[in-house]
Amino acid sequence: xxxxxxxxxxxxxxxxxxxxxxxxxxxxxxxxxxxxxxxxxxxxxxxxxxxxxxxxxxxxxxxxxxxxxxxxxxxxxxxxxxxxxxxxxxxxxxxxxxxxxxxxxxxxxxxxxxxxxxxxxxxxxxxxxxxxxxxxxxxxxxxxxxxxxxxxxxxxxxxxxxxxxxxxxxxxxxxxxxxxxxxxxxxxxxxxxxxxxxxxxxxxxxxxxxxxxxxxxxxxxxxxxxxxxxxxxxxxxxxxxxxxxxxxxxxxxxxxxxxxxxxxxxxxxxxxxxxx
Numbered sequence: 001x002x003x004x005x006x007x008x009x010x011x012x013x014x015x016x017x018x019x020x021x022x023x024x025x026x027x028x029x030x031x032x033x034x035x036x037x038x039x040x041x042x043x044x045x046x047x048x049x050x051x052x053x054x055x056x057x058x059x060x061x062x063x064x065x066x067x068x069x070x071x072x073x074x075x076x077x078x079x080x081x082x083x084x085x086x087x088x089x090x091x092x093x094x095x096x097x098x099x100x101x102x103x104x105x106x107x108x109x110x111x112x113x114x115x116x117x118x119x120x121x122x123x124x125x126x127x128x129x130x131x132x133x134x135x136x137x138x139x140x141x142x143x144x145x146x147x148x149x150x151x152x153x154x155x156x157x158x159x160x161x162x163x164x165x166x167x168x169x170x171x172x173x174x175x176x177x178x179x180x181x182x183x184x185x186x187x188x189x190x191x192x193x194x195x196x197x198x199x200x201x202x203x204x205x206x207x208x209x210x211x212x213x214x215x216x217x218x219x220x221x222x223x224x225x226x227x228x229x230x231x232x233x234x235x236x237x238x239x240x241x242x243x244x245x246x247x248x249x250x251x252x253x254x255x256x257x258x259x260x261x262x263x264x265x266x267x268x269x270x271x272x273x274x275x276x
Contacts, residue, residue: 022172037081042201047137068123076189092175129165144176161214163253
């Protein structure tokens with residue numbers, strides 16, 4: 001056990017230390033963070049996506065999902081219309097800032113240290129998931145992304161591959177992507193009655209398209225615990241010719257499953273898997 005895990009006070013001191021270190025790192029870095037916003041959409045769309053606001057999440061309190069929607073409305077408003085100019089970097093936390101009651105955030109669901117807990121601002125990782133998924137379909141370069149270390153709930157209306165999300169925790173667990181091109185991109189995010197919606201737009205049409213697929217998904221047992229693993233691959237296609245430019249594995253997941261599994265969900269039945 002690490003020292004800061006022994007007592008809650010040490011844990012909170014460690015968080016403060018990490019947050020201060022991130023503030024100093026950003027202050028002294030030469031990173032240009034995107035901050036300009038405009039109301040009008042850029043003319044071309046790279047990727048649109050939406051995710052359900054309400055899903056069955058195990059035995060969790062449904063009210064926490066209603067609270068999450070309130071938090072998402074506040075968080076989306078901080079970045080809707082944001083322009084990412086050439087050479088600029090998008091930072092989730094530079095846009096959202098610290099989620100406080102003063103800003104209107106309320107208690108929602110959080111994933112922390114392998115457990116499902118509640119906290120002010122909980123639920124806005126859904127926005128980070130949406131942004132990361134859309135960014136994967138653009139030439140924007142992911143420079144910081146953190147995966148969830150465990151799988152907390154069974155799939156219910158899941159539309160994206162397992163493990164394709166992004167964990168965020170103010171301010172040192174961030175989602176950041178950099179614009180290495182000569183084009184300007186724009187983030188649009190909003191909330192409807194049923195969905196969190198988003199789009200990444202661009203000022204001129206981009207000649208490539210990006211296709212994401214899951215491979216080698218399975219549940220396995222290892223040392224008495226259940227795990228879920230898969231790979232996520234990206235293909236880059238020339239829109240004009242249809243030729244494949246590049247194919248790469250971008251994510252390899254191996255996460256502990258926190259819910260009960262049926263035997264048929266295991267690829268090899270009762271066979272114990274040899275995993276590292």
